[in-house]
Amino acid sequence: MSEVKKLIMIVEDSHHDYDLLKRAIDKTGFDCDVIRFESGDDAIAYLQNSNNNNDEQPQPDFIFLDLNMPGLDGRDVLKKIKENDNISKIPVAILTSSEKESDIEKCYELGANTFIPKPMGLDNFIITVESIKAFWFDEVLNENSI
Amino acid sequence: MSLKKKTHKPLNVIPKAYWQDIANNYPDPVCIKTKEQDIRFSNQAFKDLIESSVPEETEFSAISDLPEDLTEILDGPDKTVLRHGFEESIDGIKLGTDEMRFLKTRKILIGQDHTEPLILMILNDVTEHMKAEDEIIDNSVAMERRNRKLAQSNEALQEFAYAAAHDLKEPIRGMHNYAEFVLADYREDLPHGAIEYIEKIQAMSKRMDVMVHSLLKYCETTFSEEERPKQPCNIEKIVESAIEDLQARIQEESASVQIKNKLPIIYGYEDRIREVFGNLILNGLKYNESDKKMIEIGVFSEAGQDVFYVKDNGIGIAQEHQDKVFRIFKRLHSKETYGGGTGIGLAIVKRIIEYHNGSIWLNSAPNMGTTFYFTLGDSLR
Numbered sequence: 313m314s315e316v317k318k319l320i321m322i323v324e325d326s327h328h329d330y331d332l333l334k335r336a337i338d339k340t341g342f343d344c345d346v347i348r349f350e351s352g353d354d355a356i357a358y359l360q361n362s363n364n365n366n367d368e369q370p371q372p373d374f375i376f377l378d379l380n381m382p383g384l385d386g387r388d389v390l391k392k393i394k395e396n397d398n399i400s401k402i403p404v405a406i407l408t409s410s411e412k413e414s415d416i417e418k419c420y421e422l423g424a425n426t427f428i429p430k431p432m433g434l435d436n437f438i439i440t441v442e443s444i445k446a447f448w449f450d451e452v453l454n455e456n457s458i
Numbered sequence: 459m460s461l462k463k464k465t466h467k468p469l470n471v472i473p474k475a476y477w478q479d480i481a482n483n484y485p486d487p488v489c490i491k492t493k494e495q496d497i498r499f500s501n502q503a504f505k506d507l508i509e510s511s512v513p514e515e516t517e518f519s520a521i522s523d524l525p526e527d528l529t530e531i532l533d534g535p536d537k538t539v540l541r542h543g544f545e546e547s548i549d550g551i552k553l554g555t556d557e558m559r560f561l562k563t564r565k566i567l568i569g570q571d572h573t574e575p576l577i578l579m580i581l582n583d584v585t586e587h588m589k590a591e592d593e594i595i596d597n598s599v600a601m602e603r604r605n606r607k608l609a610q611s612n613e614a615l616q617e618f619a620y621a622a623a624h625d626l627k628e629p630i631r632g633m634h635n636y637a638e639f640v641l642a643d644y645r646e647d648l649p650h651g652a653i654e655y656i657e658k659i660q661a662m663s664k665r666m667d668v669m670v671h672s673l674l675k676y677c678e679t680t681f682s683e684e685e686r687p688k689q690p691c692n693i694e695k696i697v698e699s700a701i702e703d704l705q706a707r708i709q710e711e712s713a714s715v716q717i718k719n720k721l722p723i724i725y726g727y728e729d730r731i732r733e734v735f736g737n738l739i740l741n742g743l744k745y746n747e748s749d750k751k752m753i754e755i756g757v758f759s760e761a762g763q764d765v766f767y768v769k770d771n772g773i774g775i776a777q778e779h780q781d782k783v784f785r786i787f788k789r790l791h792s793k794e795t796y797g798g799g800t801g802i803g804l805a806i807v808k809r810i811i812e813y814h815n816g817s818i819w820l821n822s823a824p825n826m827g828t829t830f831y832f833t834l835g836d837s838l839r
Contacts, residue, residue: 328635328636
């Protein structure tokens with residue numbers, strides 16, 4: 313097991329949605345660091361200069377990205393991430409309150425790794441975070457899948 | 459003797475005087491002229507036209523005596539007809555009164571008088587035709603403009619409804635979340651009554667979220683002008699998969715859902731039709747207090763149309779409520795009974811059926827179950 317704590321990036325302009333997700337992550341007992349950006353522009357500015365050899369600006373291991381934000385929205389940010397070889401491998405989960413099929417399809421086309429409809433209530437969010445943690449980070453699963 | 463046989467008699471046996479009669483009784487002006495514009499023959503209508511066109515004080519002797527407009531038509535160059543045997547044109551002229559009339563001129567090369575080519579000229583006053591045509595064009599342009607406007611306002615309405623519903627979701631979720639945070643962080647500090655109220659806020663915001671969700675879905679259904687072409691849909695397969703989707707619930711309630719007879723293939727939108735059957739079957743399960751819940755799906759033919767039906771042995775709908783069940787957010791029962799639907803299912807069903815050019819109606823009485831009947835437009839077997 314790696315000694316380094318995982319770094320989770322949350323790009324979300326809504327405080328309560330961020331708060332709920334942060335609480336869900338804490339509840340699952342996922343031992344990780346969380347950095348939050350309130351806008352797509354800030355997130356991209358950080359990511360483009362991030363580097364795993366740089367303690368000041370390390371690359372996140374996973375990104376939760378809100379779809380609807382002022383300025384650069386989730387789609388723009390996702391596109392920029394997946395176009396940049398330096399960061400394109402970081403898994404991205406799209407958070408949204410839209411369940412429009414066209415939105416979902418568009419995100420997958422742009423390279424999203426998963427799509428999470430924003431749930432009502434913490435309990436539902438915990439289940440989602442747990443399954444993401446199990447899929448992307450749990451050692452047992454990863455070892456089996458390699 | 460039949461008319462057919464009569465007309466078999468060679469035309470050339472008809473005396474020349476009869477031709478004069480035929481020509482004179484022909485309502486449009488006709489003349490035969492040479493290329494030198496020498497009129498060899500004209501019928502009564504032609505003579506009338508000339509007479510009405512010649513200024514009173516002058517006497518007609520040659521085409522050049524006529525008003526300029528008309529002279530140009532009658533006296534015009536005959537190159538085309540002489541070369542190709544036929545010529546047609548429409549010209550606007552002013553006859554007698556100041557009103558603009560349109561004359562259609564047809565020139566036909568009809569033979570040679572000794573060595574001289576003869577031109578048959580038939581004039582038609584097509585002013586009324588032209589006016590009617592213009593009117594039709596005007597109308598269709600106006601219609602197109604109206605349609606475009608309607609489509610635009612429909613689109614705007616759709617965008618508005620969707621955006622409004624979508625934007626409502628965010629504050630509703632916020633309400634729910636903050637209520638949750640209060641309980642998570644301060645539960646111990648709160649009196650029991652306060653906790654209860656906060657839980658009510660949560661329950662209500664949850665319910666509101668479901669309603670907004672339904673509204674979004676209704677907007678999508680109502681406004682999405684189906685641009686994709688209709689596909690042949692195997693209704694039997696669609697109903698089977700709709701039943702499959704509800705299998706968990708059907709088993710849980712040990713209900714019986716049966717397809718009564720072979721269902722046809724029709725043109726439509728498969729996913730939408732599945733929604734129709736899914737909604738109607740679910741309704742039959744939901745509003746049902748029978749010990750053995752039974753739902754029957756079938757089809758019969760009436761006036762050349764396939765009429766589908768979904769029949770249940772549920773609680774039924776009283777006569778006075780039957781026209782209300784298709785209204786959006788119309789519920790006949792309290793929120794707590796019968797699984798608390800939002801009252802949007804049947805409104806969506808109706809919309810889907812309507813844009814299949816079908817219609818839906820029902821037959822029901824309290825405690826006697828309900829049968830929904832509907833058509834889905836043209837069918838092909």
